Amino acid sequence: DVKVTQSSRYLVKRTGEKVFLECVQDMDHENMFWYRQDPGLGLRLIYFSYDVKMKEKGDIPEGYSVSREKKERFSLILESASTNQTSMYLCASSTQGATNTEAFFGQGTRLTVV
Template identity: 90%
Template sequence: DVKVTQSSRYLVKRTGEKVFLECVQDMDHENMFWYRQDPGLGLRLIYFSYDVKMKEKGDIPEGYSVSREKKERFSLILESASTNQTSMYLCASSTLGRATDTQYFGPGTRLTVL
């Protein structure tokens, strides 16, 4: 079974702090994704990576950056956390080559910014 893990289930940070969210997948997937999920808005794509050190902006990249130094690990960075970044953050992974391949999700990190 595909296993996607995220470093924290719950996180509380203060405004202005730098925040790191980490995601690890164990299926040798090329693609990795970061989403945020908010009530009434659904899942929105923040960033996507299709290979080590490669990244693409999603629909809402402002205020975020990402890092992918190893194939299995994809990090989301909030450079200076703000209260409007309080949300559920979800990581996903999928294989490369077939555009319709399924994205498999991690358990999520509930981030609260005070």
């Protein structure tokens, strides 16, 4: 069974803290994604990685950075958490190329910044 695993289901952090959200996939996928999901706004792409150490900004990268040191792991970093970063964060992975398949999602991390 294919799997995308996010390290935490729920997190509560203080304003100004540095926050790490971890994601691991076991499907040897080239692509990995971080989205945030807010009510009525759907899923918005924060960052995208198409290979180890390669990354591309999505639609809302401000306030975030990412790290992909290994193919199976993609980390989202909030350098200095703010209350407007309270949200559901979803990690996903997919294959690359002409025989692409759907993106597989993790269960999500609900982050609250107080």
